[in-house]
Amino acid sequence: MDPVIELDGLEVRFGGRPILKKLRASLTGRSIGLLGPNGAGKSTLLNTLLGFHKPSGGTARVLGRDIRTHAREVRGLIGYMPENDAFIAPMSGVRFVRLMAELAGLPPEQALERAHEAFFYVGLGEVRYRALGTYSLGMKQSAKLAQAIAHGPKLLFLDEPTNGLDPPARLRMIQLIQEIRDRGDLRLILSSHLLRDVEECCDQVLILKDGNIAAHCDLEEERRSNRRFLELETRGTSNGCFLESLEKLGCQTAQGAQGRLKLVLPEGLEIRRLYEVADEQKVQIRRLNYKRDSLEDIFLKAMEAADGRL
Amino acid sequence: MAVYKKTYRPYEGPLTASWPRFLVVRRYAFEDLKRSRFLTIFYLASFLYPVIAALIIWVEHNASALKVLNLENASRLVTIDAGFFMTVLGWQSMLALFLAAFIGPGQVSPDLTNNALSLYLARPFSRSEYVLGKLSVLATLLSLMTWVPCLLLFGLQGYLEGWTWMTDHARVVTGVFFGAWIWILVISLLALALSAWVKWKPAAGALVFGVFFVASGFGGAINAVQDTKWGSLLNISNLIGTVWVHLFEGDNPTSNGAVFFRQVANQVIPIWCCWSVLGLVCLICLYMLSRKIRGAEVVR
Numbered sequence: 001m002d003p004v005i006e007l008d009g010l011e012v013r014f015g016g017r018p019i020l021k022k023l024r025a026s027l028t029g030r031s032i033g034l035l036g037p038n039g040a041g042k043s044t045l046l047n048t049l050l051g052f053h054k055p056s057g058g059t060a061r062v063l064g065r066d067i068r069t070h071a072r073e074v075r076g077l078i079g080y081m082p083e084n085d086a087f088i089a090p091m092s093g094v095r096f097v098r099l100m101a102e103l104a105g106l107p108p109e110q111a112l113e114r115a116h117e118a119f120f121y122v123g124l125g126e127v128r129y130r131a132l133g134t135y136s137l138g139m140k141q142s143a144k145l146a147q148a149i150a151h152g153p154k155l156l157f158l159d160e161p162t163n164g165l166d167p168p169a170r171l172r173m174i175q176l177i178q179e180i181r182d183r184g185d186l187r188l189i190l191s192s193h194l195l196r197d198v199e200e201c202c203d204q205v206l207i208l209k210d211g212n213i214a215a216h217c218d219l220e221e222e223r224r225s226n227r228r229f230l231e232l233e234t235r236g237t238s239n240g241c242f243l244e245s246l247e248k249l250g251c252q253t254a255q256g257a258q259g260r261l262k263l264v265l266p267e268g269l270e271i272r273r274l275y276e277v278a279d280e281q282k283v284q285i286r287r288l289n290y291k292r293d294s295l296e297d298i299f300l301k302a303m304e305a306a307d308g309r310l
Numbered sequence: 311m312a313v314y315k316k317t318y319r320p321y322e323g324p325l326t327a328s329w330p331r332f333l334v335v336r337r338y339a340f341e342d343l344k345r346s347r348f349l350t351i352f353y354l355a356s357f358l359y360p361v362i363a364a365l366i367i368w369v370e371h372n373a374s375a376l377k378v379l380n381l382e383n384a385s386r387l388v389t390i391d392a393g394f395f396m397t398v399l400g401w402q403s404m405l406a407l408f409l410a411a412f413i414g415p416g417q418v419s420p421d422l423t424n425n426a427l428s429l430y431l432a433r434p435f436s437r438s439e440y441v442l443g444k445l446s447v448l449a450t451l452l453s454l455m456t457w458v459p460c461l462l463l464f465g466l467q468g469y470l471e472g473w474t475w476m477t478d479h480a481r482v483v484t485g486v487f488f489g490a491w492i493w494i495l496v497i498s499l500l501a502l503a504l505s506a507w508v509k510w511k512p513a514a515g516a517l518v519f520g521v522f523f524v525a526s527g528f529g530g531a532i533n534a535v536q537d538t539k540w541g542s543l544l545n546i547s548n549l550i551g552t553v554w555v556h557l558f559e560g561d562n563p564t565s566n567g568a569v570f571f572r573q574v575a576n577q578v579i580p581i582w583c584c585w586s587v588l589g590l591v592c593l594i595c596l597y598m599l600s601r602k603i604r605g606a607e608v609v610r
Binding site: 015050076078082084085088095100102103104106107110114121149152154157179183185 | 324326331334335426430434435436604605
């Protein structure tokens, strides 16, 4: 897959203080999560890609366009949903989204049509003529999503899209993001400090810490490998023979203390076969878990690294 | 596609050219302004003086009208010369200041208070286009009430008086046009810059007046206390008046400016100083706007 974003030694400084420190990465996922604690540089990275901050060193490419030389073209490809409230309070929802679509280059008639469509799509069809200032927090978040997608961008930047939402509103927002992602018409970058949001919506994740890339991993790959990774707790006479038998089946094994084993199963081997081998070796399998090296584990490992690098 | 089909679809239609995109901002601003009844009434009322001036010109050249008024043997009612047009421009320019103070802050401050700039500028739309769009709202409205009626009056007078009068007073055209534009530029930039910094509409409007009236009072105080003329550099209407006199009458002026925009007697400042200060005011305003009109504000 073509890279969505290529960071090529990207450095951003505010008043001499480095905020993003020579980032290098190539993000290729369909939906990419941008994770990190507050102040890690997530929003700064998005703002820099949008051209709001000038890089003090290096550069970045968005869908192959250099942000230094093709900033306007880059912005034409992006739909941006900012973290904070951003709207014009006295304007009606549909008029606001129409204005934003027209500024993105849509002719007035198409912009109006798309604004209506976007409002229905995010579930605000009934309130689209109401002033934005009267919207609830959840409605404002949805309106922000509507303005981000109305002009049909190729890449969507979502900065903390579930901020301040109650559980049903959050679920609705996540479903919308998943739906947009699964249609495959556009690629998205989701910046959040909520691991759950990223885990549910993204297939690749970039973790930032103190302006450095602390981790960059493919969640799909992790999920696939986790499915073959088992942890067993056994009781029995001969763990050594049991391990030997498992290795003969093609498993990779590692023995821990107190009868604990870690296994990586080969493709095609059923779990049932492990129980059969255990029975043959007179070994009891007391507990069997899929190893859950979740996003949380990846995130915590990244955060533990002293300088923010794994 | 019908709106009931609630699904996301990419846009593959045509796109507008990028250079006139600032006009989108202007169109939306005009739609908003049209909703204000007070503004509409004020704007219409602001054309009263040019209408009266047109009537004066017409009566001056209409024998039957003069007969009705029993003025057929009288000398001219009013002399239609550079001073006449400077007076019309002076009245209209003062009304323009009120209009700019009223609508100018409403152009930028709502976008800043609601963080809407990040959305404007996340599109293929630059900061300068944003400022140009907002500036064009004020420039259009203020042009229609300053130099446009003045030039129409000049055309009417020229039509009634003849070609010779027009060529004799050709300098009035450049004076009206450039004089009005300087004023429009200064007050529009001031209104936008102050509203970008203050963000609160009423305060920004009051500040626009403050810059003109309080600063001129302060300048007058400096002049009186220090027995100097340089305090008048703080008096923007005095600076504009000096520039207008120069534009209308050249190096040999016969008047000291127009109503509201007069040079202070014995305190005439060199013309280059006036141009420099007005230019400096515009540059400061542009700097203020460039600091505030940003997609993301950096908190150091």
